[in-house]
Amino acid sequence: MKVLLVHNYYQVSGGEDRVVEEEQKLLEKNGIQVRTYLVSNKDIKTKGLINKAKLGIQTTWSKNQYNRIKEIILDEKPDLVHFHNTFPLLSPSVYYACYNMNIPVVQTLHNYRIGCPGAMLMKDNKVCEKCINGSLLNSVKYGCYRNSRIQTIPLSTMLYTHRSLNTWNNKVDKYIALTNFAKEKFIEIGLNEDKIAVKPNFIEKHIEDRLKKEDQITFVGRISKEKGLHLLLAAWSKVGSEVNTKLNVIGDGPLRKELEGKYEHLSNVKFLGKLDSKDVLSYMSKSKYIIVPSIWYEGFPMTIIESYSVNTPVISSNIGSLKEVVTNEVTGFHFENNNINSLENTLKKALHYSDYDKLQKNINEQYEKKYTPSANFKMLINIYEEVVRSRKIGK
Numbered sequence: 001m002k003v004l005l006v007h008n009y010y011q012v013s014g015g016e017d018r019v020v021e022e023e024q025k026l027l028e029k030n031g032i033q034v035r036t037y038l039v040s041n042k043d044i045k046t047k048g049l050i051n052k053a054k055l056g057i058q059t060t061w062s063k064n065q066y067n068r069i070k071e072i073i074l075d076e077k078p079d080l081v082h083f084h085n086t087f088p089l090l091s092p093s094v095y096y097a098c099y100n101m102n103i104p105v106v107q108t109l110h111n112y113r114i115g116c117p118g119a120m121l122m123k124d125n126k127v128c129e130k131c132i133n134g135s136l137l138n139s140v141k142y143g144c145y146r147n148s149r150i151q152t153i154p155l156s157t158m159l160y161t162h163r164s165l166n167t168w169n170n171k172v173d174k175y176i177a178l179t180n181f182a183k184e185k186f187i188e189i190g191l192n193e194d195k196i197a198v199k200p201n202f203i204e205k206h207i208e209d210r211l212k213k214e215d216q217i218t219f220v221g222r223i224s225k226e227k228g229l230h231l232l233l234a235a236w237s238k239v240g241s242e243v244n245t246k247l248n249v250i251g252d253g254p255l256r257k258e259l260e261g262k263y264e265h266l267s268n269v270k271f272l273g274k275l276d277s278k279d280v281l282s283y284m285s286k287s288k289y290i291i292v293p294s295i296w297y298e299g300f301p302m303t304i305i306e307s308y309s310v311n312t313p314v315i316s317s318n319i320g321s322l323k324e325v326v327t328n329e330v331t332g333f334h335f336e337n338n339n340i341n342s343l344e345n346t347l348k349k350a351l352h353y354s355d356y357d358k359l360q361k362n363i364n365e366q367y368e369k370k371y372t373p374s375a376n377f378k379m380l381i382n383i384y385e386e387v388v389r390s391r392k393i394g395k
Contacts, residue, residue, distance in 0.1 A: 001032050001033065001079050001080075001381075001384065001385075001388070002032075002033040002034075002035065002076065002077070002078045002079050003027060003032055003033065003034050003035070003078055003079065003080055003081075003082055003384065004034075004035050004036075004037065004072060004073070004076060004078040004080070004081045004082070005020070005023070005024055005027075005034055005035070005036045005037070005082050005084075006036070006037045006038075006069070006081060006082070006083045006084070006086075006090065006094065007020045007036075007037075007038050007039075007083070007084040007085055008038075008039050008040070008041065008084075008085040008086055008087060008088070008089050008090050009038060009039065009040040009041060009042070009085075010040075010041055010085070011040075011041045011042055011044075014222075015110075015201075015299075015301065015302045016084065016085060016110040016111075016299075018302065019084070019108075019110070019201055019302070020084045022201075022202070022203075023380070024036065026202070026373050026376065026377055026380070027377075027380070029373075030377050030381070032381075035072070035076045035078060037068070037069070037072055039065075039089045039090060041088070041089065043089075044088075044089070055088065055154070056153070056154035056157075057154075058088070058089070058091055059087070059088040059091055059154040059155065059157075059158045060091060060092075060154070060157055060158040060161050060162075061091055061092070061093045061161075062089065062090065062091040062093050062094075063093065065089065065090045065091060065093055065094055065097075066091075066093040066094065066096060066097045067097075069081070069094045069097035069098065070097045070100070070101060073097070073098065073101045073103055074101075078103060079103075079104075079384075079388050080103060080104045080105070080106060080173075080384060080387055080388055081094075081098050081103055081104070081105050081106070082105075082106045082107075082108070082384075083095075083105065083106070083107045083108070084107075084108050084110065085110065086107075087113055087155075088154075088155075091158070092158070092162050092167050092171070095107075095167060095171035095172055096167075096171055098171075099170075099171045102391070103391075104173040104174075104387040104388055104390070104391040105171065105172045105173050105174075105387075106172075106173065106174050106175075106176065106383060106384065106387060107172050107174075107175050107176070108175075108176040108178075109175055109176065109177050109178070109182065109186060110178070110299050111299055112185065112186075112189070112297065113155075114159070114168060114186065114189060114191075115131060115132050115159070115185075115186070115188075115189030115190070116128075116131050116132070116139070116144070117131065117136070117139040117144045117145045117152050117155035117156050117159065118139065118144035118145055118152075120226065120296050120297070121185075121296070121297050122226060122295075122296040122297075123142055123144065125225050125226070125295060126295075126338075127296065127297065127319075129188075131144075131156075131159075132185075132188055132189055136156040136159055136160050137156070139152050139155070139156045140152050140153055140156050163190065168190065168191055169190075169191060169192050169195065172195065173195070173387040173390065173391065174195055174196075174197055174383055174386065174387045175191060175195055175196045175197070176196075176197055176198075176199050176383065177196050177197070177198050177199075178198070178199070178200055178201060178299055178300035178321065179198065179200065179300060179321040179324050179325065180198055180324060181297075181320050181321045181323070181324050182198075182297075182299065182300075182320075182321055183196045183198055185297070185320075197379075197383050199376065199379045199380060199383065200300055200305075200325075200370055200371060200376070201300050201302060201305055201371070201376075202305065202371050202372060202373055202375070202376035203302065203305045203306055203309050203371060203373075204309070204373060205309045205367065205372065212286070213286060213287070213288050213312075214286045214287070214288070215243075215244055215245045215246065215288065216245060216246040216247070216248055216283075216286065216287050216288065217245060217246075217247055217248070217287055217288055217289040217290070217291055217315070217347075217351075218247075218248040218249075218250060218283050218284060218287040218289075218290050218291070219232060219247070219248065219249050219250065219251070219290075219291050219292075219293070220250045220251060220280055220283075220284070220290065220303045220306075221250075221251050221292070221294075221301070221303060222251055222252070222253040223249070223251050223252060223253030223254070223255045223256040223259065224253045224254055224255055225255065225295075226294060226295055226296040227253075227293070227294050227295075228292075228293030228294050228295045228317065228338075229249065229255065229259060229293065230255065230259060231293050231295070231338065231339075231340055231343055232247075232291060232293045232343065233259055233262070233263045233266075233269070234340045235340050235341075235343040235344040235347060236263075236266065236269065236347070237263065237266060238344055239344050239347045239348055239351075240266055240268050240269070242348070243348075243351050245268065245288070245351055246268045246269075246270060247266075247268060247269045247270070248270050248272055248283055248287070249269065249270065249271045249272060250272050250273070250274070250275055250280055250283060251273075251274060252273055252274045256271065280306070281306060281309075281310060284306055284307050284310050284312050285310035285311075285312065287312055288312070288313075288350075288351070288356075289312065289313050289314065289315050289332065289333075289350055289351075290303060290304070290306075290307040290312055290313075290314050290315070291314070291315040291316070292304060292314060292315070292316040292317070292322060292326075293315075293316070293317055293335075293343065294316070294317055294319065294322065295317065295319065295337060295338045296319070296320075297319065297320035297321065298319075298320060298321055298322055299321065300321060300325065301322075301325075304316075304322075304325055304326065305367075305371050308331070308363050308366060308367045308371060309367060309371070311360045311363055311364060312363075313331060313332040313333075313350075313356075313359040313360065313363060314326045314331065314332035315332055315333045315334075315335070315346060315347070315350055316332065316333075316334060316335075317334070317335060317336070317337040317338070317343075318334040318335065318336060318337055319337040322334075327362075327366075329359075330359070330362045331359065331362050331363045331366055332350075332359065333346050333349060333350045333353075334346070335347075
């Protein structure tokens with residue numbers, strides 16, 4: 001089988017970009033021929049009104065990318081094309097190129113952009129589904145993309161146009177959602193249920209990094225409002241003085257200076273900044289828990305799988321996919337979303353939990369069943385074979 005892997009990189013690299021790279025390695029390791037077509041938002045040039053207008057139009061339909069995908073298909077003759085991110089440089093025109101060349105399309109849905117210009121289903125630090133249940137004009141009204149009404153218009157136009165054309169259901173053979181929760185949300189957005197398969201992310205197990213646990217818990221992520229670090233620190237200011245445990249904060253972001261200054265009096269909190277992946281795994285492996293206090297519908301944080309790979313339980317908010325990926329008192333603990341008191345009580349419970357070994361046993365079983373490269377390849381190749389077979393028999 002030959003697969004054309006297509007992705008629009010973001011200006012700031014994140015988990016989604018990493019998933020693309022890891023899936024490519026996984027496919028090649030298992031004998032699948034992979035050809036890639038990669039573009040990057042770093043190449044965007046929007047100086048001047050003309051360039052901005054062009055980019056806005058191309059977000060809905062890029063003639064150049066339509067033609068480029070057709071050229072690559074003619075040259076490479078792939079069995080299918082697997083897209084990850086198509087925004088903003090590729091545009092949905094690439095689906096039409098594949099359709100017109102009779103090549104099946106698989107699209108991984110890493111976020112909620114297909115139904116929300118802001119991609120996060122979030123407004124004013126709360127879950128927002130106005131563009132699912134109502135008009136996309138809501139996104140323009142609130143400036144949901146980069147807090148700008150002007151910049152939101154091209155996105156809402158793109159979504160409105162392709163909803164009207166039913167592009168999402170007519171030009172894509174199969175979608176990959178990362179969790180069952182996400183699948184249900186995409187059905188609400190308008191995707192046909194039979195077009196959505198569920199396949200999580202994966203990671204290699206880092207046996208060498210499974211170190212002895214120490215009295216510490218660790219947050220890993222972007223230090224921004226939706227990640228909920230402000231809630232964790234507020235709860236920790238009460239809990240931390242009662243326990244002999246350190247809180248490590250790994251990552252950077254727009255709220256770092258503010259939060260670091262506000263909680264500099266807490267001697268058992270350490271802001272470590274952005275670290276390389278090896279150092280992150282080392283901290284994860286030594287920690288009693290990794291904590292994910294997000295207040296939005298996370299896609300599928302790689303942080304959780306990394307934590308599982310080094311046998312470390314996870315404390316998370318009970319919102320969206322997090323509630324599904326972390327099982328309460330089985331692979332970690334839940335607290336009520338956006339609730340400092342609930343988080344405080346959960347931290348106390350977790351740090352004094354008497355059956356920690358059982359949590360680790362459960363994590364190991366979950367990891368082996370769902371999150372290994374071999375398990376993930378089986379799921380992915382089954383999806384590929386299904387869409388190729390269906391296209392051949394005309395379904």
